[in-house]
Amino acid sequence: MDDDIETYLSYLGLLRIIRRKKRMATIKATRTSIFPKGGDTWESIALRELPDMASKEAISILQSWNLHVFMRPAAAKDSTRAGNPILPSDVIFVAPPQA
Amino acid sequence: MLDLIIRNGTIVDGTGMPGYLGDVGIKDGKIVASGSISETASLEIDAVGKTVSPGFIDPHTHFDAQLLWDGRAKPAIEHGITTIVPGNCSLSLAPLRAKHRMKLVGMFNQIEEMPIKAFEEGVEWDWETFEEFLTRIKKDLTINVAPLVGHSVLRLWVMGDDSMQRTANEEELGRMQDLLRECLRNGAIGMSTSFVDMDETLQPVPSRYADQQELHALCEVLGEFNRVLQIVHEFYDADITLARIDQLAEISLKYKITTTFSPLFVNVTANDSVNRVMARVDEQFKRGARVWPQVQTRPIDISFCFEVPSLLFIRLPSWYQIMRFGSHDDIKAAFKDEGKRKQLVAEAKTMSPIWDGLVLRQVDSDANQHFVGKTLAEIAATRNTSTIDTMIDLSIEEDLQAHFLSLNMGHTDNDAVGNLLTNPRVHLGASDGGAHILSFSTYGDTGYLFSQFVRNCKALTVEEAVKKITLDTANIWGMNNRGLLHPGYAADVTIFDAEQIDRGEEYYVQDVPGGGSRYVRDSVGIDTVIIGGEIAYRQGEYTKSAIGSIIPGA
Numbered sequence: 001m002d003d004d005i006e007t008y009l010s011y012l013g014l015l016r017i018i019r020r021k022k023r024m025a026t027i028k029a030t031r032t033s034i035f036p037k038g039g040d041t042w043e044s045i046a047l048r049e050l051p052d053m054a055s056k057e058a059i060s061i062l063q064s065w066n067l068h069v070f071m072r073p074a075a076a077k078d079s080t081r082a083g084n085p086i087l088p089s090d091v092i093f094v095a096p097p098q099a
Numbered sequence: 100m101l102d103l104i105i106r107n108g109t110i111v112d113g114t115g116m117p118g119y120l121g122d123v124g125i126k127d128g129k130i131v132a133s134g135s136i137s138e139t140a141s142l143e144i145d146a147v148g149k150t151v152s153p154g155f156i157d158p159h160t161h162f163d164a165q166l167l168w169d170g171r172a173k174p175a176i177e178h179g180i181t182t183i184v185p186g187n188c189s190l191s192l193a194p195l196r197a198k199h200r201m202k203l204v205g206m207f208n209q210i211e212e213m214p215i216k217a218f219e220e221g222v223e224w225d226w227e228t229f230e231e232f233l234t235r236i237k238k239d240l241t242i243n244v245a246p247l248v249g250h251s252v253l254r255l256w257v258m259g260d261d262s263m264q265r266t267a268n269e270e271e272l273g274r275m276q277d278l279l280r281e282c283l284r285n286g287a288i289g290m291s292t293s294f295v296d297m298d299e300t301l302q303p304v305p306s307r308y309a310d311q312q313e314l315h316a317l318c319e320v321l322g323e324f325n326r327v328l329q330i331v332h333e334f335y336d337a338d339i340t341l342a343r344i345d346q347l348a349e350i351s352l353k354y355k356i357t358t359t360f361s362p363l364f365v366n367v368t369a370n371d372s373v374n375r376v377m378a379r380v381d382e383q384f385k386r387g388a389r390v391w392p393q394v395q396t397r398p399i400d401i402s403f404c405f406e407v408p409s410l411l412f413i414r415l416p417s418w419y420q421i422m423r424f425g426s427h428d429d430i431k432a433a434f435k436d437e438g439k440r441k442q443l444v445a446e447a448k449t450m451s452p453i454w455d456g457l458v459l460r461q462v463d464s465d466a467n468q469h470f471v472g473k474t475l476a477e478i479a480a481t482r483n484t485s486t487i488d489t490m491i492d493l494s495i496e497e498d499l500q501a502h503f504l505s506l507n508m509g510h511t512d513n514d515a516v517g518n519l520l521t522n523p524r525v526h527l528g529a530s531d532g533g534a535h536i537l538s539f540s541t542y543g544d545t546g547y548l549f550s551q552f553v554r555n556c557k558a559l560t561v562e563e564a565v566k567k568i569t570l571d572t573a574n575i576w577g578m579n580n581r582g583l584l585h586p587g588y589a590a591d592v593t594i595f596d597a598e599q600i601d602r603g604e605e606y607y608v609q610d611v612p613g614g615g616s617r618y619v620r621d622s623v624g625i626d627t628v629i630i631g632g633e634i635a636y637r638q639g640e641y642t643k644s645a646i647g648s649i650i651p652g653a
Contacts, residue, residue, distance in 0.1 A: 030341045036310070079264060091346075
């Protein structure tokens with residue numbers, strides 16, 4: 001009996017997930033972006049998000065896709081983020097603008 | 100016997116349904132009857148020829164400081180506004196430890212262009228907690244206040260200077276959650292955060308150092324209380340705005356809360372941007388998320404003089420540096436120095452079209468009075484010099500008291516703005532009341548809604564416009580029993596002439612503590628404003644005071 005209830009509940013849970021995924025599926029794709037992880041730099045984001053690209057090229061492309069961050073003055077030398085303009089709350093695009 | 104009856108007005112009750120001739124009865128601060136009322140009252144108001152509507156609600160203001168010296172938030176009430184939401188964009192004046200006061204003043208000065216002297220001379224700092232702040236403003240509160248608590252101040256309280264350096268650790272997250280709970284229990288209607296603002300040292304405000312984990316932790320608390328999240332986003336970039344809409348949608352779905360972002364402008368050179376944003380908002384609403392864009396009615400006009408820093412110059416680093424960090428004498432010295440002046444002129448040339456169209460709006464000297472009302476291009480032609488040089492020369496001649504006006508800088512396409520305002524998913528707001536006081540008058544957006552978008556463009560009916568700024572706003576923000584003229588609802592009422600209501604001309608007044616000035620507008624066509632059943636404003640005169648409430652109360 002307990003097994004039946006558990007099966008029933010997990011079925012309901014599954015149903016909810018499927019319904020949610022269906023709703024999600026109706027959303028149009030937009031330009032792909034991420035939020036930085038703790039201590040992220042251009043290098044670490046490039047390595048994680050554009051792994052098939054040479055590091056230097058990947059960084060350069062990332063910066064060109066994210067001028068709103070790249071053009072920002074880097075954090076002060078005495079800051080824990082010294083030299084890094086990326087903030088934890090930033091939107092970082094990992095794809096080019098859509099045509 | 101009732102306390103007050105408004106007789107023979109056209110009742111536009113906030114639902115959007117057609118107005119009808121009738122009476123509104125009030126007792127003990129509540130609407131008790133509408134229609135034809137046979138009872139009598141201690142006081143009756145004849146509203147023949149007038150429209151009687153719920154009091155207007157302004158959901159995006161920065162009246163936080165002004166409420167400390169002016170519980171009426173003048174001139175908001177005379178524009179028909181009975182409820183304001185302060186504390187937007189990650190900044191509120193509480194909770195605030197004594198040692199952080201000047202830091203927060205610096206942020207208000209930089210972001211909201213509030214003069215530091217007003218804080219120094221107009222504010223008695225006798226609070227630290229959110230509850231103490233509300234007790235403080237309640238002493239003379241005439242307008243209703245639904246206060247947001249700012250994310251940046253929560254961080255500042257818990258993390259101190261580290262709030263402007265790094266993400267929070269687990270222990271700090273827990274303390275921030277507890278602090279937010281305390282604020283919500285004491286009457287905060289939600290929390291605001293910012294992804295764009297900079298402090299007085301031009302470094303990001305504390306909320307921008309928060310990661311996703313922190314934002315979610317705080318929104319989880321908002322979910323416990325069913326309260327609102329407001330953000331100011333990267334409104335100048337449609338792609339980032341779409342990403343923020345998706346971020347808010349996930350938060351809204353996960354924690355079952357209402358979210359709102361501001362501002363959303365119509366950009367004449369990129370009209371498609373606003374369509375993309377609204378399409379995304381529609382998609383997210385269909386998924387069940389609540390992500391409300393806030394749109395202001397008025398076009399963007401900016402005034403400035405070189406005595407105070409202006410955000411108009413934020414993209415011109417050499418100018419902004421001297422305006423932000425230079426003294427009066429430093430600025431004049433820079434203008435007079437040949438080399439420095441050359442650099443400033445060269446940098447300003449990148450924004451040339453703006454300078455040509457600037458209007459000289461005010462000077463002190465008699466010698467230049469005849470130029471007032473002319474554009475810089477016109478004045479430059481008579482002086483045989485460039486517009487940028489003319490701006491600098493006039494500023495030197497006037498001891499930095501030459502005031503300039505840049506008109507219609509954006510959000511100017513009335514058809515497009517009108518069309519946007521008719522969208523049921525657009526939330527009318529973003530007035531910024533109480534802020535940017537020397538850049539533009541943030542008052543009169545409600546009057547402009549009627550004059551421009553009801554009477555002139557005919558984008559909305561009176562009933563639709565009233566609904567936008569009453570019931571819709573109350574529903575979005577969860578302000579129970581506000582926004583309708585129905586029995587049981589709070590007796591916040593605005594009586595106005597639908598054929599006349601408008602904003603008056605912008606003018607300059609010196610009524611800010613510390614000898615400060617600001618631009619304001621009078622209202623046109625507002626007859627009477629009632630707050631909590633008491634008459635706060637009638638036919639040009641402020642009447643009762645200390646009748647406002649905190650919404651939602653503790």
